[in-house]
Amino acid sequence: MPLSQTLLTRIALDITSGLSHRDRFARLVDTVKANLGCDAAALLEFRDRHFVPLATAGLAEDVAGRHFAIDSHPRLEAIARAGDLVRFPADSALPDPYDGLIPNQEDRLHVHACIGLPLFDDEKLIGALTLDAFDPQRFDNLGTMELRALGALSAASLKNALLLDKLERVSLLGQGSREANNDSPPMVGNAPVMESLRQEILAVAGTDLNVLILGETGTGKELVARAVHQASPRAGKALVYLNCAALPESVAESELFGHVKGAFTGAISHRSGKFETADKGTLFLDEIGELPLGLQAKLLRVLQYGDVQRIGDDRSLKVDVRIIAATNKDLKQEVLAGRFRADLYHRLSVFPLHVPTLRERPEDLGPLCGHFLEQSRKSLGLSVLRIRPDALSRLKNHDWPGNVRELEHVIKRAATLARAASDDGAVMIEPQMLAIGGQSASVPVQSPAAVAQVEGKNLKEATDAFQAAYISQVLSANRGNWASTARALGLDPGNLHRLAKRLGLK
Structure with missing residues (x-):
C-alpha cells in the first residue's frame, strides 16, 4: 500500500497530539505497521552506538529490552552510517536483527523485505524507523519521497521528545549538573513504579542530600545508586563502593577512614580510606544495616562534621562526600531492636528511594528477559538467541523471590544450556532449560x-x-x-x- 498524503497527515496529527512520548511513539509504529502492511515496525533511539527500542509493533515483547549494538548488527550499522533511507535487497547477506523475533512465524524465521529510515537532528543521528516484512515485494510500491517524509515526521517527534526530556532534567537537576553517563548500565522497564523511581532519582540527584535505597535482595539497588551519582553534579568524580556486610570488624574502620604506618600490627604504610578516595564524589555504602554499632558512631561524626581521622593519626582531614546507602533490612525495626543507631538512621534517610520488586512490575519481565538475552548472545558469541513463548510464559508464572538478579542468572544459565544443544549460531531457549521454582534445567x-x-x-x-x-x-x-x-x-x-x-x- 503506498504512502498517501492522508496517511502522512494522520501520522503528523497523531505525533503532535497531547499524548505522552511513549503513547505517541506506540501510535506511530502501530499506524505504520497497519497501513504499510509490515509484519513488524520499530522506532529506535540511537544511544552510544546502540539502537534502543522506544516502541515496536509486531515484534516479541522481549525486544523492548534489547539494546542493539551496531557493532554486532551489520544491518543496523548500515542504517546508522547511511545519510538517507536504506532499502535492503530481499537476498541481502546481512542478518536482520529481528530474525526469529516476530511471533507466530515459526516456519518463516528470516525477514526478507526491510527498509531503514535513519532519523536526524540536523546532521546528528538520533534514531531510526525500521520496516520489516516476510513478503520480499511488500515495500516495492513505497515511494522514496513519501518514505523520506515519514522519516522526517518520525525524526521531528523523536527530536521533540528528547528535547523535552533534556529540559526536564535541567529543571530538576539544575544548570550545573551533568546528564547520566552512557557507560551506566540501563534501568530496564517502563512499569509505572519504575517511572516513579526515575522521577525520584532525577529529583534528588541534583541535590547533596544523603540517599537511603531500600529494597529486597536482587532488585538493583546498586544500579539506582549509580543512576543517582551519574545524574548529579558529582558525576565527574569517583563513585566509591563499599560492601559493609563483607567487612570484618577488625579492618572495617581502616577501610572507611584509612590508617598511618605503624598504627597497628601489619600497617606497613600509610593508607587512604574510602572517604578520602571519594572526596568531592560519592560513597556508596551497600548493606549499611550490617555496619557494627561502634563504626556507626564514627560514621555519624563524619556526616555531622565532614572530617575523618585515620587510625593512629591525631590530625583530621576535611572531606566533601555525598553518602548513598542501601539495605534490604527494615532499618526502623533495626533501630527498635537496638542494632542500628536512630540518629544515624535519620541522617541517612533524608531522601529514601524504594526499589520495587519484580513482583511489583510484572509487565517489565519481557523487556528484562530481552536485555539479558542480548547480553548472553554477545557474551556467548551467538548470531541469534531467542526464547520460546511457552518458556517466557513459564517465567511469568514464577514469583521471583530473588528478583531481577534471579531472572538474570536463570536466563544466562539457560542460554548456556541452549547453546550446548544447538548445532549453529541461532539458539532457542526451551522451557525445560529454565531452572526455576526449585526445578533443575535440562538440555535435549x-x-x-x-x-x-x-x-x-x-x-x-x-x-x-x-x-x-x-x-x-x-x-x-x-x-x-x-x-x-x-x-x-x-x-x-x-x-x-x-x-x-x-x-x-x-
Missing part, C-alpha cells in the same frame, strides 16, 4: 552426530557414549570450566570429575 541433545554415536551399541555402551557426548557439549558451552559444567548438569563436582575420568574425558 538434538545433534544427529550425538545420536549416531550410540547406534549399534549395547545399553551400557550407548549410555556411556551419550553421557560422554552430553558432558562434552555442556563443558564446551561453559568454556572448559568444570565447576560451571557441574552446576549446569546438576551434579556434585566430585562426582562429575569421577564420571568424566571413567568415560575417558579427563
Whole structure:
C-alpha cells in the first residue's frame, strides 16, 4: 500500500497530539505497521552506538529490552552510517536483527523485505524507523519521497521528545549538573513504579542530600545508586563502593577512614580510606544495616562534621562526600531492636528511594528477559538467541523471590544450556532449560552426530557414549570450566570429575 498524503497527515496529527512520548511513539509504529502492511515496525533511539527500542509493533515483547549494538548488527550499522533511507535487497547477506523475533512465524524465521529510515537532528543521528516484512515485494510500491517524509515526521517527534526530556532534567537537576553517563548500565522497564523511581532519582540527584535505597535482595539497588551519582553534579568524580556486610570488624574502620604506618600490627604504610578516595564524589555504602554499632558512631561524626581521622593519626582531614546507602533490612525495626543507631538512621534517610520488586512490575519481565538475552548472545558469541513463548510464559508464572538478579542468572544459565544443544549460531531457549521454582534445567541433545554415536551399541555402551557426548557439549558451552559444567548438569563436582575420568574425558 503506498504512502498517501492522508496517511502522512494522520501520522503528523497523531505525533503532535497531547499524548505522552511513549503513547505517541506506540501510535506511530502501530499506524505504520497497519497501513504499510509490515509484519513488524520499530522506532529506535540511537544511544552510544546502540539502537534502543522506544516502541515496536509486531515484534516479541522481549525486544523492548534489547539494546542493539551496531557493532554486532551489520544491518543496523548500515542504517546508522547511511545519510538517507536504506532499502535492503530481499537476498541481502546481512542478518536482520529481528530474525526469529516476530511471533507466530515459526516456519518463516528470516525477514526478507526491510527498509531503514535513519532519523536526524540536523546532521546528528538520533534514531531510526525500521520496516520489516516476510513478503520480499511488500515495500516495492513505497515511494522514496513519501518514505523520506515519514522519516522526517518520525525524526521531528523523536527530536521533540528528547528535547523535552533534556529540559526536564535541567529543571530538576539544575544548570550545573551533568546528564547520566552512557557507560551506566540501563534501568530496564517502563512499569509505572519504575517511572516513579526515575522521577525520584532525577529529583534528588541534583541535590547533596544523603540517599537511603531500600529494597529486597536482587532488585538493583546498586544500579539506582549509580543512576543517582551519574545524574548529579558529582558525576565527574569517583563513585566509591563499599560492601559493609563483607567487612570484618577488625579492618572495617581502616577501610572507611584509612590508617598511618605503624598504627597497628601489619600497617606497613600509610593508607587512604574510602572517604578520602571519594572526596568531592560519592560513597556508596551497600548493606549499611550490617555496619557494627561502634563504626556507626564514627560514621555519624563524619556526616555531622565532614572530617575523618585515620587510625593512629591525631590530625583530621576535611572531606566533601555525598553518602548513598542501601539495605534490604527494615532499618526502623533495626533501630527498635537496638542494632542500628536512630540518629544515624535519620541522617541517612533524608531522601529514601524504594526499589520495587519484580513482583511489583510484572509487565517489565519481557523487556528484562530481552536485555539479558542480548547480553548472553554477545557474551556467548551467538548470531541469534531467542526464547520460546511457552518458556517466557513459564517465567511469568514464577514469583521471583530473588528478583531481577534471579531472572538474570536463570536466563544466562539457560542460554548456556541452549547453546550446548544447538548445532549453529541461532539458539532457542526451551522451557525445560529454565531452572526455576526449585526445578533443575535440562538440555535435549538434538545433534544427529550425538545420536549416531550410540547406534549399534549395547545399553551400557550407548549410555556411556551419550553421557560422554552430553558432558562434552555442556563443558564446551561453559568454556572448559568444570565447576560451571557441574552446576549446569546438576551434579556434585566430585562426582562429575569421577564420571568424566571413567568415560575417558579427563
